[in-house]
Amino acid sequence: MKATDKKAEQNAALKNEIIAQSWAIIEESGWQALSIRRIAEAIEYSVPMIYKHFENKEAILEHFIKTGFQALAERLASVLNPSAPATEQVQELAKAYWTFAASQTKHYEIMYGLGMPSCEAVNNVAEIKQMSNVMMQAIQAVGEEAGNGTIDHYLKVKTFWSMLHGFMAIELFSHNQIQEAPTATFRDAIDSFIFTLINKK
Structure with missing residues (x-):
């Protein structure tokens, strides 16, 4: 697999993980409780990594x-x-x-x-x-x-x-x-x- 393809695959996987963990937070606490920091903590990535995939909440x-x-x-x-x-x-x-x-x-x-x-x-x-x-x-x-x-x-x-x-x-x-x-x-x-x-x- 080319390095660019692997990177794209990793980015897609991270984006899907952000979506999945966001939904888990929503199901547990409601959509009002969703925050970028809470998502970052859930997926164990830094806040800037979230912003690379989504502009904001x-x-x-x-x-x-x-x-x-x-x-x-x-x-x-x-x-x-x-x-x-x-x-x-x-x-x-x-x-x-x-x-x-x-x-x-x-x-x-x-x-x-x-x-x-x-x-x-x-x-x-x-x-x-x-x-x-x-x-x-x-x-x-x-x-x-x-x-x-x-x-x-x-x-x-x-x-x-x-x-x-x-x-x-x-x-x-x-x-x-x-x-x-x-x-x-x-x-x-x-x-x-x-x-x-x-x-x-």
């Missing part, structure tokens, strides 16, 4: 935000069934969103640690835009199936997304966790949202 959190949204987008896309009624697909999307947040709560908290992503973030971060596009696809399908050509799709995606996250935030604020199955209130809210898509609201 926020860059590490950005990594987890992107991987989280990518995983969520893939989860949502996996439940879309073009042969099923469009309204059923929206219901399945909502359920998949809930179960993702319930099973990946630490990751979900990082993804939304600073609030809802801005419109600029949605447009500039590919992983967030991918998730938004899955929602858009399902909402457009409901409008087409219902013959509702007056839907403001961007508005409805923002409404749908805000509603989903709102329920997750309430669960976390009230119980510090998200129960495994969607609540009756959540299901009722999704049904009401679908009603507005069908009935030209």
Whole structure:
């Protein structure tokens, strides 16, 4: 192996170790407890070595935000069934969103640690835009199936997304966790949202 290849391999291994130990800290103490010094102590390297791979703590959190949204987008896309009624697909999307947040709560908290992503973030971060596009696809399908050509799709995606996250935030604020199955209130809210898509609201 060439010296340059070996060096690149060592750098990649160290970067992966930084990510792994960062995640271990997050799982143990929450994302707010993450610090460059704590990571350095965990991997037994100097602080400057961390900075060679990540500019700051926020860059590490950005990594987890992107991987989280990518995983969520893939989860949502996996439940879309073009042969099923469009309204059923929206219901399945909502359920998949809930179960993702319930099973990946630490990751979900990082993804939304600073609030809802801005419109600029949605447009500039590919992983967030991918998730938004899955929602858009399902909402457009409901409008087409219902013959509702007056839907403001961007508005409805923002409404749908805000509603989903709102329920997750309430669960976390009230119980510090998200129960495994969607609540009756959540299901009722999704049904009401679908009603507005069908009935030209």
